[in-house]
Amino acid sequence: MLIIKNANIHTMAKENFDNGVVAIEDGKILLVGKDLNIPEDAQVIDAQGGFLMPGMIDAHCHVGMWENAMGFEGADGNEAVDPVTPQLRAIDAINPVDKCFKEALEAGITTVATGPGSANVIGGTFVTMKTHGRRVDDMVIDPYTAMKVAFGENPKRVYNSQKKSPSTRMATAAILREYLMKAKMYVEKQEKALENNEKAPDFDMKMEALSKVIKREIPLKAHAHRADDILTALRISKEFNIEISLEHCTEGHLIADFLKEESPKAIIVGPTLSDRSKIELQNLTFETPSILNKAGLKVAIMTDHPVIPLQYLPICAALASREGMEEEEALRSITINAAEALNVAHRVGSIETGKDADIVIYSGHPFDLRNKVKFVMINGEIVKNQF
Incomplete structure (x- = not known):
């Protein structure tokens, strides 16, 4: 299991999460929310307050x-x-x-x-x-x-x-x-x-x-x-x-x-x-x-x-x-x-349970052109990681 924590999550679904957590397993989004239990053996990525959104x-x-x-x-x-x-x-x-x-x-x-x-x-x-x-x-x-x-x-x-x-x-x-x-x-x-x-x-x-x-x-x-x-x-x-x-x-x-x-x-x-x-x-x-x-x-x-x-x-x-x-x-x-x-x-298209783990994390809001893409995941595979 892979965990992304400390993220400003914009799900494009019903609810967004400040300081949220996303859990990924087998290429899919397992859970998204706040205050999720993190297994001891999980791989953890700290988003450092970055702006997390769907690919x-x-x-x-x-x-x-x-x-x-x-x-x-x-x-x-x-x-x-x-x-x-x-x-x-x-x-x-x-x-x-x-x-x-x-x-x-x-x-x-x-x-x-x-x-x-x-x-x-x-x-x-x-x-x-x-x-x-x-x-x-x-x-x-x-x-x-x-x-x-x-x-x-x-x-x-x-x-x-x-x-x-x-x-x-x-x-x-x-x-x-x-x-x-x-x-x-x-x-x-x-x-x-x-x-x-x-x-x-x-x-x-x-x-x-x-x-x-x-x-x-x-x-x-x-x-x-x-x-x-x-x-x-x-x-x-x-x-x-x-x-x-x-x-x-x-x-x-x-x-x-x-x-x-x-x-x-x-x-x-x-x-x-x-x-x-x-x-x-x-x-x-x-x-x-x-x-x-x-x-x-x-x-x-x-x-x-x-x-x-x-x-x-x-x-x-x-x-x-x-x-x-x-x-x-x-x-x-x-x-x-x-x-x-x-x-x-x-x-x-959204960060929801069961969907493909296609995730992007910006250093700040993507509409501020000074911010950069720090992390990209596609099908649960990390293809870019600057954390």
């Missing part, structure tokens, strides 16, 4: 897909020759020894959702994984987190340059509808064949991948910055009765009332610590998470790494707090809210 979670990035300090050789996130590639899986492109994983881990980011970029209308499946390990298969929490789709400028730009569709927002929406309808029919034929003991439809790898969306086994992870693109994404999700997670949501603050009404599965905001590199980012502001949160919506904050390096995730949350988001809610946006957005809150 941080980036709910949308591309780490391992665009590798550190590489050009084409390390760029594996966009198969930009076909606007519809649902059969692609991030797990097959991630390089776990990319230096950026180590930098993220040492900064306290212990879980990430990483996957294809936004060149295609349908890009493939995201994976949720830990940031520590030598083999992707051992790092994965969920290999089928969500199906990436993209609205707005990116698919238009990529395929207009190739003189093919989509070159308009109309075409992007139409292509997505077409393939969702094909997938729906494919699923219906499979179910009918099974029910009537008939021959199943011929195997189609694209349809097999999209069938998980139609069956509501995974959501769409919808790249949408502009308000009209966000509403188009929601419109299509309602048409097909599928779950949707809104990614970027740059102009979400302009339609907070509509988002509250539509209640998407998740809202993941970012990358806000960046320039306005294209027209659809003209309303970029760190006020977005605060406005959405005050409208009663749960928000997660992302880096979109490598757009913003993963290790700056807590800085993004700090800036959202500076612009009006409550401090504890800003912390939740990079812990439990992100975990819930990815359907992994049963394992990560």
Whole structure:
């Protein structure tokens, strides 16, 4: 058993603990609280009053897909020759020894959702994984987190340059509808064949991948910055009765009332610590998470790494707090809210009994940039210890 004592514990659950104790055993959190009995044979770490919180979670990035300090050789996130590639899986492109994983881990980011970029209308499946390990298969929490789709400028730009569709927002929406309808029919034929003991439809790898969306086994992870693109994404999700997670949501603050009404599965905001590199980012502001949160919506904050390096995730949350988001809610946006957005809150995102022992200890509050990460544990393994 390992004991961490004398910690200022922010659980991201019901109760926080000053001068608290966390007990860890077999890679899991055993107990958390105050005045816990410490077994004589336990390994004890004195947090010295440090700020203890769950390992941080980036709910949308591309780490391992665009590798550190590489050009084409390390760029594996966009198969930009076909606007519809649902059969692609991030797990097959991630390089776990990319230096950026180590930098993220040492900064306290212990879980990430990483996957294809936004060149295609349908890009493939995201994976949720830990940031520590030598083999992707051992790092994965969920290999089928969500199906990436993209609205707005990116698919238009990529395929207009190739003189093919989509070159308009109309075409992007139409292509997505077409393939969702094909997938729906494919699923219906499979179910009918099974029910009537008939021959199943011929195997189609694209349809097999999209069938998980139609069956509501995974959501769409919808790249949408502009308000009209966000509403188009929601419109299509309602048409097909599928779950949707809104990614970027740059102009979400302009339609907070509509988002509250539509209640998407998740809202993941970012990358806000960046320039306005294209027209659809003209309303970029760190006020977005605060406005959405005050409208009663749960928000997660992302880096979109490598757009913003993963290790700056807590800085993004700090800036959202500076612009009006409550401090504890800003912390939740990079812990439990992100975990819930990815359907992994049963394992990560808070300091609670039974969850993975992913723990970060700062020398002081993480939103004070003078403070440092002193300790990182992932799956009960200490990977950084400066106490």
